[in-house]
Amino acid sequence: MLTTVEKEKVMAKYKIHERDTGSSEVQVALLTEQIGQLTKHLKKHPKDNHSRRGLLGMVSSRKKLLDYLSKEDSKRYNSIIKKLDLKR
Numbered sequence: 334m335l336t337t338v339e340k341e342k343v344m345a346k347y348k349i350h351e352r353d354t355g356s357s358e359v360q361v362a363l364l365t366e367q368i369g370q371l372t373k374h375l376k377k378h379p380k381d382n383h384s385r386r387g388l389l390g391m392v393s394s395r396k397k398l399l400d401y402l403s404k405e406d407s408k409r410y411n412s413i414i415k416k417l418d419l420k421r
Contacts, residue, residue: 339366340363344363347361357409361402361413364395365419368395371387
């Protein structure tokens, strides 16, 4: 889980406007951070299948958000992919 301080740092880095907490870019960035932390956890604990299922759900949610963003605004989509260094 991300702490409140970590979430605020991610939101500050990827927000579009001053009070932005829920735009697609912010949501994708938060999910990417959580996926990274959970991946590290699963490398230490390979038999933790409950966390693995949660990871797959997060990856699926991030993919849906990225698909939505690519359909709505390809410029924003390309910028977030570059910023987060994701393969697409």
